Amino acid sequence: MKPGTGTIISISMTPSGNLLQERVPQTPFLIRVGLNIVHFLNQWRTSRYGVTYDYVFMTPGAEDLQRLAVWVEEGKIKPVVGRIVSFDDIESVRDACNEVYEGKGSIGKMVIEIVPERS
Numbered sequence: 001m002k003p004g005t006g007t008i009i010s011i012s013m014t015p016s017g018n019l020l021q022e023r024v025p026q027t028p029f030l031i032r033v034g035l036n037i038v039h040f041l042n043q044w045r046t047s048r049y050g051v052t053y054d055y056v057f058m059t060p061g062a063e064d065l066q067r068l069a070v071w072v073e074e075g076k077i078k079p080v081v082g083r084i085v086s087f088d089d090i091e092s093v094r095d096a097c098n099e100v101y102e103g104k105g106s107i108g109k110m111v112i113e114i115v116p117e118r119s
Contacts, residue, residue, distance in 0.1 A: 004050030009077060011068075014038055015055045023057055082108025 016039035017032030039055065046053040058064045071077045083099075085092040096110050 007052040007054060008046055010042075010053070010055050011058045013042065013055060015057055019055060019057055080108040081111055084111045084113055087112050087114045 014035055017027065017035035020035060021027045021032055043053045058068075068077070072079060083096055085096045087093060093112055096112070100110055
């Protein structure tokens with residue numbers, strides 16, 4: 001991301017303590033404080049580059065995936081894709097999975113394309 005161009009939205013990092021407390025009211029105070037510190041540090045680190053950071057609390061299921069799909073279609077979010085491999089090329093799939101497993105993948109998610117993209 002270029003400096004000053006947008007917002008990083010995470011669905012896989014840790015949420016802020018306040019956001020977690022909204023979902024789980026009995027969250028212990030010290031855990032909330034610790035999560036708030038981590039959240040603050042993430043916001044501070046991204047602010048140095050003129051980018052904002054936030055977390056979206058998502059649950060596994062069709063409703064949240066549909067919400068993400070709408071945001072992508074509307075251009076509100078842009079998924080970061082590092083590598084796309086075709087399911088038909090099993091050797092490429094194996095290599096890409098090994099990269100992820102060994103922690104050698106690049107920035108972005110690895111996508112296994114089941115149905116070829118239509119042009």
